[in-house]
Amino acid sequence: MDRRDRAPLSVAQQLLILQLVVFAVVAVVAGALFVADERRDADTATRREVIEVAETTALFPEVARGIVSGDPAGTLQERAEAVRLATEVDFVVVLNEDAIRLTHPVPELIGLPFTGNTDPARTGETFTETYTGSLGSSIRAVAPVLGDTGELVGFVSVGVTRQHIWNEFVAGLPTILGVVAAGFAISMVGAYLIARRLRRQTLGLAPDQLRRLYEHHDAVLHSIGEGLLVLGTDGEVPRIDVVNDEARRLVGLSPDGPVHFEDLPETLRDLATRDDVRDEVHLTADRVLVVNSDAVAWEGRKLGTVVTLRDHTELQSVLGELDSVKGFAESLRAQAHESANRLHTIVTRVELGRTDEAVAFATEELAMSQALIDRLTAAVREPALVALLLGKIGDAAERGVELTVTEDTALESASGLSTRDLVTLVGNLVDNAIDAARTSPEPWVEVAIREDDSTMTVEVADSGPGMSPEVLARATTRGYSTKSDHHGLGLALVTQVVARYGGTLRTEPSLGSMIVAEIPLRHAPPVHDRREDTA
Template identity: 60%
Template sequence: MVERKTGRRMSVARQILLLQLALLALVIGVGAALAVVDERRDSDDAIRRQVSSIAQTLALSDSTAAALTSPDPTAILQPQTEKIRQATGVDFIVVMAPDRTRFTHTSPELIGQLFNGNIDRALDGVTFTETYAGSLGPSIRAVTPVYDSGGTLVGLVSAGVTREQISKQFAQSVPVILFVAGGGLLAALLSSLLVSRRIRRQTLGMAPDELRTMYEHHDAVLHSIGEGLVVIGQGRSKDARVDIVNDEARRLLDLPDGPVPLSSIPETMRVDDASPAKDQVHLTDKRVLVVNQHPVEWEGNRIGTVLTIRDHTELQNVLGELDSVRSFAESLRSQAHESANRLHTIITMVELGRNEDAVAFATNELRVSQQLIDRLMNAVHEPALAALLLGKMSEATERGVDLTITEDTALGPVPSLNARELVTLVGNLVDNAIDASRASESPWVEVTVMEEDSMMVVAVADSGPGMTPEALEKAKGRGYSTKSGSRGLGLALVSQVVKRHGGTLTSEPAMGSMLVVRIPLREAEAPR
């Protein structure tokens, strides 16, 4: 776990949250202000279009031109314009003579007075809009000419809306803009909190300086430790990658440089077990590895798995040799015990005066033992393998198992395998066979080591219950054994040697159970 300092600086997640909120608040505030300005401009444009449309519609009406040329234009136009004004919601509609004299107005007392505003462009036949402070205050107004049927200018029409009314209409739309801006700010806050929570989870709530320090230490430690280190995240998809692999782990697992796919890690190490695993033995094609697995949790949640890997290949080889030496010692002890018994028997025969029987007994035992030794030493080129077979015979006899080295046993030089590999291969097969055979009433084991069609063949049969193909496949894996409560490595080590040299390990039918190893015989590679 990462050591937390008291009084440390603000975490990365909180800094990002505050910066994100400040930026979003600024963007939303500026956006809201621009929306207000845009809404005000759009409102003014809409008013200009409205008053222009009203003024032009009224000016183009034949009744308007006819009323302007009548003796009393006000009596005809004032009621009509007031109805139109009330229906359209504008503040005033003024119909005037070309000399600015008003014929209509919202305030009747202003009728007959001169119109305040610009009319020059309208007198030239152009409809225009302007903002002008008239009798009702500042307003947006439109002024358009009125022509009779002969094309003569007979008057002008002006329609307008005061700024006060425009402001009231605009004020009604401002809350909508503010509501949308507030909603956007709330959504930004929620999304920022979610992002902050995710970043906090990914950075373990640490500050930037803590992350930098941890990375520097992490990088230095990864390259300096002597154990392999693999960190696997929670993602176990097909394309998932390993989070961290140090140099020693790449060497032990023969991993390439660069990103490492999860599929490159041996399947037995990818077990997603929530409980820690200590000192598990795993075998690759070249090495015997001891693996510790530790789940990593933060705030009660599983965030990954850490594997530490140690190379026990040399130690396993030494242990194998030690087992062989122990076997030889046990064999010598057994032989010494048997020799003492035979010697006492011979001495007693001599004392009883049965000299001829004593000589026959001694020479017969010596002849049988020496024949076996001579046969193996002549038939098997590797002395360590011959000694191993002799030792296993004595060990089997002591354990009540009848072990036979067949007459077909004969093996010349095997350049591709060294003495250690031969002892590992044959010794483990024979040990497993002796253990398995003891399940029968009359235990026996039969061993054959020979050359056949440019192949080294090791066949070990026993009186045991045998192994199914499925059981054999499991036995090739790490720590599997058919013996209850045991986690043997015998067949796994045999499988390792077989794979290394391109051979096969199969279970074949026999009188009982039989395992057969076939390894191509080829010249050893020259040292590079």
């Protein structure tokens, strides 16, 4: 197989191999140092041992007497051999003042000159040296032997051969090697556990793959047109692992710096515990967002949640305006149809010669329609609002709902509110009321718009079932509708307008089904106007 076709080693695998190599080198070096240290300790211990044996033997009275007498009975040899066997040294040699051996493990060497050094001992000092003598290389100690009057009479040399020291060291090697092997085995287990944990954290990817993944990840995050959030979990505390520039803009986060989970709107924070959300509409202070979320798992373990955000603010605004235009068109169609019926009635009466009845009928219908137009035009100074109310009255009638505008409706101005926001506010409240009223046997809607000092109040009541404060709160964040084929963004859009101008939106349970919106007039320009998005 070509090397280029082989799967690259993951970060965890490379780390495991490197750790094993390092641990092996460390084990070998540590073992070598341990061996050298043991050899050094063995030499040191041997020197202490031979010094102690030599000094102790030199203090025996019979040794000094035997040296002075020349040991005619050979008792020094027996004594020296007994000491050698008891202390497990290789030789104990007693010398006279001329360094002639009086004892030796090899009897044939008794009487021959000592082949080592005795000069330091002649000054009364016990010393050690490494010397190659008749038994081979050895560590030996030479101690002076003093007579009864303190004069030097001879020496005692005690030694252990290098071969003996090596044999003892080799006997202890299995223990040393066992300790090194145990350390290496423990290191291997630790390296494997670390590599396995790293493999889970890096998803089994190789370093080059991780680098390319990061580069692509960074490029994609800055280039995609949708908002992207990656929500992770650390125990029970959610966190934001990834947030791109578009998500910061859509949610109103700071353009740079860390983002905390608490910075997200409340409706988006719920997504940390919800998976597989599809095209769910969420409302922020000034945007309509379509949200999708998917859980991210690895080997059966949930790693987090990926959330995508699409901005539908402008689209929803256009759809709202389209609905209004369609409503106006339907209203005009209904009015045209009704006008055709009335005109046909008038023409028929004229043809039948009942001209007086035809004139009375036409005058009555014109007077009723003109009275309503005149009243609204005189009371409401905003032409777009007048047109909206007239259109909604016709639309409601077409749908079998009686819509009335109260006599006390009056609005001198809508200072601070844009025409679009005013139409959005009143139009959506009326539309929702018409939809709710149609569920009752005798559907009706009543609209009141008043200006009190510096506050504009919009009250919309209907014959529908009404909403509790809890349902209203849900409707202003996720959307609510009495119709199954609608997302129910009307109240949510109303809430955006009310919040933008610092107003309030509430229900009036004491008055049945009624929603009241209060907007401060002559309010400072809104913080954000959706029209700025298209600039």
